[in-house]
Amino acid sequence: MAKLNALLETEPDENTLISQGTALLTELIATEDWLPPHCTCAGPDRVVHHLLYLHPDDLYSVVSCVWGPGQTTPIHDHTVWGLIGMVRGVEVTQRHGFDAQGLLQPLGSPTHLQEGTVDAVSPRLGDIHQVWNGVADSNSISIHVYGADIGKRNRHAYLEDGRVERFVSGYVSLPEVNNQ
Secondary structure, eight states: OHHHHHHHHTOOOHHHHHHHHHHHHHHHTTOOTTSOGGGGOBOSSSOEEEEEEEOTTSSOEEEEEEEOTTOBOOEEOOSSOEEEEEEESOEEEEEEEEOTTSOEEEOSSOEEEOTTOEEEEBTTTBOEEEEEESOSSSOEEEEEEESSOTTTOOEEEEOTTSOEEEEOOOOOOGGGOBOO
8 A cells, every 4th residue: 555655745637647656556466365364255155345444634545345146236437536456257348328308328238347457447447337246156356446435435327217326335343244
């Protein structure tokens, strides 16, 4: 975290932050031996977020997201910059955006984030997506770095009927998880 702290102290523009942050996250996800075992546990019915690090001033948070087989998210946003690095398995992402009539539409084809690769989101780059585990029979694990305490951040879920709901993702508590 010291390298990311140093980078943020320079107050970089978003392009520099994403570029240099991607390099740092790529280095981190090269192995998973540093990841605490409880942070590799999936929830029984949905993706879970294990808080790994929170900057003392809430400048960013680092989260282990663990996906059980068949788990998916609703279409949602983050409202801040974020980096997603795959440690194990595959995350499939379908980005969304608003058309000229203000309706939410899929943008392009889904992308498959493979082990060792990093993706970025932000309101400027595109912040709305749906994500699911791309592996049918095992957990997938990704490390997410967000430009805020994502567990406390007010965000939006975009429902199939057109409604938008506010939500706060929080972090999983250990009794809610199991090791699949």
